[in-house]
Amino acid sequence: MDVDIKKVNEIISRYDQSEESLLAILQDFQREFHYVPEEGMKRLSDVLYVPESKIYAMGTFYKTLSLEPRGKHTVKVCMGTACHLKGAGQILEAIERELGVKRNHTTVDKRYTIESVNCVGACAMAPVVVVNENYYGHMRPSKIMDVLNKYK
């Protein structure tokens, strides 16, 4: 995936040119490109005078930052205790089967990234699937594709 260097510069220009802006800029990269591109980190290092290794280390530290291209939509399947007991495993398997992708990976068409996560704090709705910022409770393997198909 080619990264628009103009967009990179535009994101960097939104913030103070200081080391403190680092994480905020990386988060904006993540939002814009759905991952943190190498080109972005290189540019950031040049502009903020922060060693590249420190920026990369930050990228590897935070779970919300991905260093590999990700799908347009993030599908989180809750594997917390309540969801687990209510059959979250079967939901995850159903997604893997239907989309032909393993957990913590991205579909070939870059539409979905599938993640298994720990408790999302909505146990009363178990089992829960979170697509982007939207929560879907009382999920069933038979219903999951109807939900995912809403996200093009």
Next chain:
Amino acid sequence: MEKVTIIIDGREVEGIKDQSVLDVARENGIPIPALCYHPEVSTSGGSCRVCLVEAHQNERMRLVTSCNYPVRAGLEIRTDTDLVRRIRKGVLELLLARVPDSEVIRDMARDYGVGEPRFFKDEGEDNRYKCIACGLCTLVCEEVVGVCAISMLNRSREKAPGTPYHKASNACIGCGACVYVCPTSAISMKDEGDTRTIWGKQFTMIRCSVCGNPYIPDAQVDWIVKTTGKDKAFFEKCPDHR
């Protein structure tokens, strides 16, 4: 510099206020084991937990890491009590579980009577199999060398030093300071003829004009010339023939 007197293992010794307990102990020939601390790296220490000692002050006792615990008047340190030995044994058992291949850790653990670790054995890869993730290599690279080519990447069990994107780093000058300070010899560096390979990058070595031995990477010479203004001709001879 304010001098203070403290007691280590019943002996009165003198140190400078805020100097580390470990430094004072070593200056006085009192051995305390430590892995992640290096006196030339001001930010080092506090990570391997091997140098734990009892600190008695104001009628209270705490276990502290001697490498970064400041010396103050009235402090009494005990380095070899049953408690210290027991806790240190536990620390070594955990370290051994992480790096079962490290000779240094194996030897230390044996000295403290650690058998087969009870914990999950870490099946590491690459340099991680001997790395205790203390970060001393990255601190040297940043603070002493000043290039900051490597940083600690990832976290928890995957935490390990590395270059950005796991590719050859533009910043690395091949000096090998990271290899030198690593307490568990976890970083690989190969010198073959005129070539040094470290962190996935190859460097051309400069040969001494007297003995003909390759002794310093050209990138390191360039870095020293650039940062100190020293004459490049100085590096034509190795330290033995200057």
